Amino acid sequence: MAYNYFGKKILIxxxxxxxxxxxxxFLKQGITPKIIDESKNPLFVTKIPKNIECSFGSLEHKWILESDIIIISPGISSFRPILIKARLLGIEIISDIELFVREISTPIIAITGTNGKSTVATMITKIAQNSGYNALLGGNIGCPVLNLLHQKRDLYIIELSSFQLENTFNLKSKISVILNIHEDHINRYPQGFEQYKKTKLSIYHGAEICIMNSHDQLNDIFDDKNKHYISFGKKNSDYYIYKNDTSFILCCKNEKILNSSELLLSGYHNYNNVLVSIAIADAMKFSRQYTIYTLKNFSSLPHRFQTIQNKNNIDWINDSKSTNVNSTQVALNSLTKKGTIHLLLGGDSKSGNFNILKKYFNKKNIKIYCFGKDGVKIFKICKKKSIYVENLKQAMLLISKTVKSGDTVLLSPGCSSLDQFSNFEERGNLFIKLTKEMT
Known part of the structure; x- marks a missing residue:
């Protein structure tokens, strides 16, 4: 055990x-924690051993203020008044990521960004595995990092959300990457976008190599001469993309590496994901041969601009992973057909600014179907081209009556799914089910 928790009052x-x-x-170390969950009936309650004390339904203040160490779920805001009070009393509040990094000496590739994290993390894991590494993938992508401990490995690829980074202090990665920073989760951060950005930037603390998007203007982090900085994005970056007559060329310095026409993936955002994956692989000194082979054979992850069906010259695209406005913007930019776009938009907007989509609504032949918690709010922004419905199923029924050859049906909600669904996968799976029933 790398860190001693014996004698500490542990609260999860x-x-x-x-x-x-x-x-x-903690149980593997002979330590019994206490548990608090705000839900009266937590989803995984049956997995909690009988001998553990639990409090369900609200934050139990007495337990919080009696603790020595609190491990906080990413879903609980670090800015709750009771947690601010706990910190002032010297109570340590950390993430599961912090627990994890205290236990290991294996190199970590840490990846964050508003969009594209899961795709790039999966790409890098496959490249590493094809290069002969025993690489494990975990974090925000769905597998908790603590479940990776005690497995044979020589490299970890960890996807990190801003929520996880809030309470992670000793990451010390081999490589840290920020793919992009756009407005998201503004309702989470009392000081707004700048606080969200600062949280993302913390991924670079202790990193050997920092890979950054030159479009994000992160020049203020070039403050450590002991770190190696690599940029991607703009033409003068270390890695960049330029367009020729028929496709996009991915380059490193003056070297042409890959043509977008050789990829299974489509869309400029995906070419950017491939570009940064090449930058990471090069920094790890993986063989270019294995890197290029892997990327040429990589297909889109589910629920990420995924074409479900093309029937009667109608494209049905599932982009349920679109949980912020920028990701919807990216999806609209990736469409090439000239027919009507039937855009499904809505859910919990997390205080996102949907006004930035107005220019797309004005330029394109588009019908917008607004649904969910913030459906009315979004409807008011784009009234002339939009319809408000309560849920996704109602929207799809309306679309089925008007969609015609040459059109595109795009689920790219730009919102969290948690107002009406358990997660974005459930939302996407419903879209897939309804698509197949209607076509």
């Missing part, structure tokens, strides 16, 4: 997959 806040992994972590 939140019982999702992450919370269960934290319980198991």
């Amino acid at each position: 806040l939140g019982i999702g997959l992450t919370g269960i992994s934290c319980i198991n972590f």
Whole structure:
């Protein structure tokens, strides 16, 4: 054990997959934590051993203020008044990621960004594995990192959200990457976008190599001469993309590496994901041969601009992973057909600014179907081209009556799914089911 928790009063806040992994972590060390979850009936309650004290339904203040160490779920805001008070009293509040990095000496590739994290993390894992590494993938992508401990490995690829980074202090990665920073989760951060950005930037603390998007203007982080900085994005970056007559060329310095026509993926955002994956692979000194082979054979992850069906010359595209406005913007930019776009938009907007989509609505032949918690709010922004419905199923029924050859049906909600669904996968799976029933 790399860190001694014996004699400490341990409290775990939140019982999702992450919370269960934290319980198991401490039990293996002979330590029994206490549990708090705000839900009256947590999803994984049956996985909690009988001998553990639990409090369900609200934050139990007495337990919080009596703790020595609190491990907080990413879903619980670090800015809750009771947690601010706990910190002022010297109570340590950390993430499962912090627990994890205290236990290991294996190199980490840490990846964050508003969009594209899962795609790039999966690409790099496959490249590493094809290059002969025993590489494990975990974090925000769905597998809690503590579940990766005690497995044979020589490299970790960890996808990190801003929520996880809020309480991670000793990451010390081999490579840290920020893919992009756009407005998201503004409702989470009391100081708005700048606080969200600062949280993302913390991924570079202790990193050997920092890979950054030159479009994000992160020049203020070039403050450590002991670090190696690599840029991608703009033409004067280390890695960049330029367009020729028929496709996009991915380059490193003056070297042409890959033509977009050789990829299974489509869309400029995906070419950018491939570009940064090449930058990471080069920094790890993986063989270019294995890198290029892997990327040429990589297909889109589910729910990420995924073409479900093309029937009667109608494209049905599932982009349910679009949980912020910028990702919807990216999806609209990736469409090439000239027919009507039937755009499904809505859910919990997290205080996102949908006004930035107006220029697309004005330029394109588009019908917008607004649904969910913030459907009315979005409807008011784009009234002339939009219809408000309560849910996704109602929207799809309306679309089925008007869609015609040459059109595109795009689920790219630009919002969190948690107002009406368990997660974005459930939302995407419903879209797929309805698509198949209607075509």
